[in-house]
Amino acid sequence: xxxxxxxxxxxxETAEIFGVKTSLLRAWExxxxxxxxxxxxxxxxxxxxKDIEIIRSILYLTKEKGYTLQGAKDEIRHxxxxxxxxxxxxxxxxxxxxxxxxxxxxxx
Numbered sequence: 001x002x003x004x005x006x007x008x009x010x011x012x013e014t015a016e017i018f019g020v021k022t023s024l025l026r027a028w029e030x031x032x033x034x035x036x037x038x039x040x041x042x043x044x045x046x047x048x049x050k051d052i053e054i055i056r057s058i059l060y061l062t063k064e065k066g067y068t069l070q071g072a073k074d075e076i077r078h079x080x081x082x083x084x085x086x087x088x089x090x091x092x093x094x095x096x097x098x099x100x101x102x103x104x105x106x107x108x
Contacts, residue, residue, distance in 0.1 A: 008038070008046040018055060028058055031069055034076060053084045060087035 006013075015022045029035050029045075035054045037045040047055075054076070061072040061083065075083055 008048060009052070011037075011045045011047070014047045014052070014055065017052070018059060020059075025055070028055070032058065032073060032076060034080065053088070054080075056091055057083045057087045060090055064090060 009017070011022045011025055015025055025045075025047075029037065032054065035051060035058075037047045037051050039045055057076055057080065058072055061067040061075055062069065067075060
């Protein structure tokens, strides 16, 4: 499913999108002041498109660029727009790469 199709995502859906555990998302929620999913009366988290952008940026900084959590927090706090744009470009390029590899494998 394309994540731009939905307005809200459960924590399990969000974890699946990024291939991470729900516990990591909960930990990041405590660490990153911008990451504030909506919680209903039961405490169930619902992540928005903005939260998805923030998570993608955190993953980009920590996994792709090798930032520490503190470094990622500082970068997001000061340069979120720029970081989110770079993370989105990387995500789109990886999506295209996967699509092209799938085509290649189907041709063989």
